[in-house]
Amino acid sequence: MMTRPLYDLYDTQEAIGKQWSEHPSPEQRQLLALARDALLFVYATGQPYRFGDFHKGLESVAHPPPGTFEQPRNEFASLEEGLNSTRAFLTKLRDEANSAKEKEVLQVILDILRFISSTGQHGAFSEYLEHLAADAPPYAIASFDTKEAAEAWLKRQPIPPDSANVLIADTYHYVIHDERTGKIRLPRIRDLEYYLAELKQEEPPVATASFATREEAEAWLKAQPKPARRAWVSISGEFYLAVYHPNINHRALYPLSMAEGYEVESDEPQEPGDS
Known part of the structure; x- marks a missing residue:
């Protein structure tokens, strides 16, 4: 049990x-x-x-x-x-x-x-x-194209995960597994948006590469044998964060515009171990 x-x-x-x-x-x-x-x-x-x-x-x-x-x-x-x-x-x-x-x-x-x-x-x-x-984007344990695929994968696990993030169509969802009922929920979460807002404040974006289209940027990211965990790129003059999740071998492009409207709180207490 x-x-x-x-x-x-x-x-x-x-x-x-x-x-x-x-x-x-x-x-x-x-x-x-x-x-x-x-x-x-x-x-x-x-x-x-x-x-x-x-x-x-x-x-x-x-x-x-x-x-x-x-x-x-x-x-x-x-x-x-x-x-x-x-x-x-x-x-x-x-x-x-x-x-x-x-x-x-x-x-x-x-x-x-x-x-x-x-x-x-x-x-x-x-x-x-x-x-x-590396102060990488929020950790994720798996990536799926659809919510149905994520749910099917979770149901196949001998001990379904709990309290972890998964990516569904490159959006973050939080796995909630109720051991009493066996039910699994996958609510959408906004951790990435807050991460991008904080990163923009702490590390103002400077593009490491520029592309005319998203397709060109995706081809470039896919061609990298071992990409950086995160890097700013420019697509049609807009900043994106190119992200590599090595634990699940997944690559994604997140527009910085996702961070709009997500304020970064300042003067927060320092976490144990931070310096």
Whole structure:
């Protein structure tokens, strides 16, 4: 039976934020940032239910100490080393926590790190970290031409994803899976519009290439063996963001005009780990 984790993303991120304030050293914050990104990864890839089942399976057994996992392939050895160091640090914080709730939430975070390692998701997590580092457009786990195709794909999944984005005709939709009823909803979301508005403010567009027609731009983007995750281009004098989603091998052109009417809030509190 599919079960959700004990705490949602807000609870675990709040715990990371508290530790961020209490441990200001660069080394400690680097470990906390990796834990934060691991939490985001599980949700961005639609795995709350899968993690919930994994977590439930650990409840009746003693938690193994950090590092007792099958070693990943050599190219991900450094990532596993970082995960091990983060687990060791959070284990210490858990043991020193004053409240039972804080201990439980820190244990959930530890189990999320263990989940990534023991399910062999080093490659996917490494790619997600690159996505964050590039300040790429919102993460998506799949792309479809129609909503019907998306719904059919979701129904075929042994554990349908939840809390993740998919692209339908190059528009963002959010996957909501109700485990009680089995129903799946795909509401349209505007994360891309807000992303474009913020990017325009922080990185005023300068075209890396110019085209007379969209067809020419699409042919250019398709011909790139490994495009940048994002790049400004000009089509008939209008700016577009050329986007490459390497995890799903999808390329898209988003007009900057999509951002019109979407205000970017300023002076927001800084997220833990941002600098």
